[in-house]
Amino acid sequence: MGSSRSDSQSSSLISSLFSIIGLLAGAAVVADGSREPKVPCYFIFGDSLFDPGNNNNLNTTMKANYPPYGVDFPSGVATGRYSNGRTTADIIGDFYLLH
Incomplete structure (x- = not known):
C-alpha cells in the first residue's frame, strides 16, 4: 500500500522536472532575441x-x-x-x- 503513494510522488516529481526543463529551454530561446x-x-x-x-x-x-x-x-x-x-x-x- 505504501508503494502507491511513493509512485505518485515520484511521478509528480518527474512531471515537475520535465516542466521546469521545458520552461528553461523556452526562456533561453526568448532571451536570445534571435529570430x-x-x-x-x-x-x-x-x-x-x-x-x-x-x-x-x-x-x-x-x-x-x-x-x-x-x-x-x-x-x-x-x-x-x-x-x-x-x-x-x-x-x-x-x-x-x-x-
Whole structure:
C-alpha cells in the first residue's frame, strides 16, 4: 500500500522536472532575441493533440481538403488535415521559431 503513494510522488516529481526543463529551454530561446531557429526540425510522437491525420495521398473518397477544415488557419484554407486549425505541435513550432 505504501508503494502507491511513493509512485505518485515520484511521478509528480518527474512531471515537475520535465516542466521546469521545458520552461528553461523556452526562456533561453526568448532571451536570445534571435529570430533564427535553434534546431532544424522536431519530431513529436503523440495522439490526436499532435497528429490530426492526413490522407490526401491515399486513393479514397474521404478527404479533409474542403471547408470547414482549416477555417482557423490564418489563410482559412483547408490543408487536408482533420483539424479546423493549428495543433499543439504547430504552436510549439511557432514558439521555437521552426515554421
